[in-house]
Amino acid sequence: MFDGLKDKISKFFEKTSKVELKGKSVDELLDELRLSLIENDVALPVADQICSTFKGELEKVEVPRFGDKKRLVKSIFKETLKKFLIPSEKFDLMNVIDRKRELREPAVLLFMGVNGTGKTTTIAKIAYLLLKSGRTVVLACSDTFRAGAIEQLEEHARRVGVKVIKHRYGADPAAAAFDAINYARSKGINAVLIDTAGRMQTDKNLL
Ligand SMILES: Nc1nc2c(ncn2[C@@H]2O[C@H](COP(=O)(O)OP(=O)(O)OP(=O)(O)O)[C@@H](O)[C@H]2O)c(=O)[nH]1
Ligand SMILES: [Mg+2]
Known part of the structure; x- marks a missing residue:
């Protein structure tokens, strides 16, 4: 490449x-x-x-x-x-989530990047890691664009044992994220992981 x-x-x-x-x-x-x-x-x-x-x-x-x-x-x-x-500050995911938890707010993590680079798989891994460490998680399927994206995230969620908030294909991606954040707020869930459709940095209208 x-x-x-x-x-x-x-x-x-x-x-x-x-x-x-x-x-x-x-x-x-x-x-x-x-x-x-x-x-x-x-x-x-x-x-x-x-x-x-x-x-x-x-x-x-x-x-x-x-x-x-x-x-x-x-x-x-x-x-x-x-x-x-190399970022000058180390990003400590657990710390970010716990600081939000003290404020009784969910931490919202948006996964964005080039097509096929592992966003959805990483979401499943992080959801698993968070569950193992005693935090609660909900996934938002804001990839309403790529064929199979919703089913893929649902299968990961089923295996990990977390809930997914989804809309139909072609729906506004922000709506799924919005609903997932509200769901997390109402249920006291610690983290919302938002899956998005792949995009290149040159897709100006998507960034
Ligand atoms: N070897 C390896 N493969 C990976 C890893 N993460 C993801 N993959 C594979 O890469 C492919 C794409 O992964 P996805 O998680 O669907 O990537 P994505 O960024 O969500 O893709 P789009 O939603 O299409 O943009 C799949 O076949 C994954 O199994 C990894 O850490 N190592
Ligand atoms: Mg994906």
Whole structure:
């Protein structure tokens, strides 16, 4: 899936090993890198930030005279990407649910992402985990779009032993979520897990 991007990034590392890591030569290479990221669906502001952070880090390094420049650039790039990919705060699901519980409110978790990446399966796993740890759960089937989505979630719910709030196919996805939240409020349920239809970041009207 990412072969094109991998190839371009490898070429970028090759080229950086042959130029000075400062000034115009690195700017030209970073322009190419920025374009490759954008072509591979990285949002423009994110591609810009990655490249400017990367440039700043590259300017700080002193490459040893006989050092392995390519390896050094690779490791700086890896560290730069980590800054964007690893959240600064740890997300503690149980803690979020328990804080809501103290307020007598359900925690509402919406699962959103690219088609077929495991949203529904993850909901089943999390529902199971929550039940095992003594919390109560209801699922909302807000994927009213993909054929079989409702039956899939219902089967997971049956196996895990939780309730699903659903509407018919083609219905407003928000209505199922709304009903599930109200159901959880009225029954004192701790968490509402909302399943949504897969979507790409380019589906602007769905985001
Ligand atoms: N190996 C593996 N397969 C997984 C995992 N999670 C999900 N799958 C499989 O990936 C496929 C898609 O999973 P779903 O949970 O339906 O994905 P989804 O994001 O809900 O898909 P859509 O609703 O169509 O967007 C299924 O065949 C799952 O069995 C996982 O952690 N490991
Ligand atoms: Mg799904």
